[in-house]
Amino acid sequence: MSSISIITVNFFQPQATIELLNSLYQYYAIANIEIILVDNGSPIDNELYFKRDYQNIKYIRSEKNLGFAGGNNLGIAHATGEYLFLINNDTEVTPGLIETLADTLKKNERIGIISPQINYFDNKKIIQYAGFTPMDYYTCRNACIGQFETDSGQYHNKIEQTGFIHGAAMMIRREALEKAGPMAENFFLYYEEMDWCERIKDAGYEIWVDTNGLIYHKESLSVGKNSALKEFFMNRNRILFIRRNAKPLQRMVFYIYFMLLVVPRNMLKYLAAGTAGFTKVLWSAIFWNIRNKTNSRDLGFRLK
Incomplete structure (x- = not known):
């Protein structure tokens, strides 16, 4: 398997981050996978806390709140993998997720970035994301495919181009990253991954979804559902x-x-x-x- 960097950003959610690290436990013994934790906006150094049970993670602390894009970009700057998997800390992975996405990227060099299917954590049979429709630039509206549908396998084995990836879980190949550049940090929260997709497409790559990979998302822990x-x-x-x-x-x-x-x-x-x-x-x-x-x-x- 190709070398992979898994990057997640913690923003005052240590328990959620620990739960994510627990779900990633299957990957700690794999030599060509590194796990990078960015402790974003932390007033204290929490390295010993997070490394108590996970000694091999790379811990990076930013005293300043860099936002979603900035926090991930900081992790990207320390990553060495051929593929970089950016994952929200309010998620939990399922077996085989990382390998599935990496294998799809390896088989198709046109793919610049890819997301798995995402289901809601609180009700794991309800879909949050199985792709995005293209953007209507006259209204800045598009639709999240499958959202709120009961997962009965209707999107099984969907490996194809999509309008956009989902920021909660996205794997980018390093060549696409180097050509497109990192995420625009002035977005801070929301739309930065969509803007990133535009840069990746401008660099000559495609945006894909692979529903053979699945992740569960707790959603909106950091800013609240109505704030x-x-x-x-x-x-x-x-x-x-x-x-x-x-x-x-x-x-x-x-x-x-x-x-x-x-x-x-x-x-x-x-x-x-x-x-x-x-x-x-x-x-x-x-x-x-x-x-x-x-x-x-x-x-x-x-x-x-």
């Missing part, structure tokens, strides 16, 4: 993604669509849900894009 942080970055980065990747006409149509349809709809949704304060967050996301260039490192959100 101002998530609302800000989802809106800010949706606009940013279009600014970076859509053609001029597509951008113009999107701006009209977003301001005339998305903004009023979201404001009504906030009122109905009792989260009227999110209206200010939404407008902050919009004005960030007016004030900042597409490569701006200004986050626009004060992190605690």
Whole structure:
């Protein structure tokens, strides 16, 4: 098997990270697999804590919160593998997952990055991801294939191109990484993996899914399922993604669509849900894009 670097980022979730490391135990004795743990935004050095039971992991600490892209990029910078598997710490792997994805990459050099099927951890028979439809750049909308369906094997042995990988679990070949570059860190949270797919495609590679690999995802442990942080970055980065990747006409149509349809709809949704304060967050996301260039490192959100 080719050399593989498994990279995960911990952000104040030590128990979830330990549970992931437990699920990766089958790979600790394999010489050509390394496991890299980035302790992101940690005020203290937790190396002894994480290495108590897992002495062979590479522990990297960042005192500053680098976000999803920055934390993974830090791990990438220390990785030596031919293939790099970026995996959320709020996931647990199933047997054979790593080998399945690596084997598919090895058989098809056109594939730059690939994701497995993802099911929800809380109900392992419910699918979260079996691929993505292509992006509609006029609305910045696409669909997650299979989401919320009961897994009865309907996507079994699906090994094909897809619109985008899923950021919770993605394996990239090093050659594609070197040509496309790392993830854009100014996204911080959300849409960075979709933007990365655009860079990978521009570098001449394809985006694939292989449902013979399966992972379980606990989802949204780090920011919560309904938070101002998530609302800000989802809106800010949706606009940013279009600014970076859509053609001029597509951008113009999107701006009209977003301001005339998305903004009023979201404001009504906030009122109905009792989260009227999110209206200010939404407008902050919009004005960030007016004030900042597409490569701006200004986050626009004060992190605690």
